[in-house]
Amino acid sequence: MIEKVLGGQTETFHELIRPYERSVYMMTLSLLRNEAEAEDAAQETFIKAYRALGRFRAEARFSTWLISIALNEARARLRRKQPALTDSIDDTSEGSVTPAQLTDWREIPSASLERQEVRTLIRRALAELPLAYREVFVLRELEERNVQETADALGITIASVKMRLHRARLMLQKQLAPQLKSVVPTSRRRFPWF
């Protein structure tokens, strides 16, 4: 399909990107944490990809290439808003995350996601992860990229991917497990932000 587009059948580009629409939006949303801005960044990503398509090298996966463009686009926007943004993470430090130590944990059924407040809790916990952990978590868990692809897209080592993913998971467990446990399935606490 890429050859077709480059050969002049530019409308084929619409088909080419359809499978990646959600991925790219998820990536921009996870960085920018604002739906309108994420959508704009996603549009910009695909326009940039179209413009640069001739420079796409077949040895890279098209999805990884798109994700890299989306990351660059979202990061550039973050820098514009917050030039001092560093969010540097030391992957070698010992600092292990202490999980929430609960007992009598019972599984929270997926059906609970029908409830807006449960989805909001999860989105909020993800949004609160430090950026470097959020990027890895979204690629590995939400986008189901493998470790190598994640490392390639982010320009970090495989060891860093594993370490960040592990910490991100435990941070989410620490934050979410007690919240979910109290919200599902008995309590019907109302939150002030609804």
Next chain:
Amino acid sequence: MVLNCRHVWDYISGYLDNTLDAQTRADVEKHLEHCEICSAVLDSTRNILILTADDRVFELPVGYSERLHARLAQAMLEIPLDEPESSA
């Protein structure tokens, strides 16, 4: 090797991803058998991963795809493709 809880937490991801070596996995399982807290940490982490990965958590904005393709169509009229061999 007898693991304490803190060790087990460091192995949670490896356990979930099934990347631990056989001996470590056996040590972790031995600990999980009698430690209610670590069992709960493991179960809750696994469960939270399942919930966060569910597409319902993040829904695409209504009309996202339509707006994307409309803007793309517009942009494609205005911008030429880079020449494949052009140096950026």
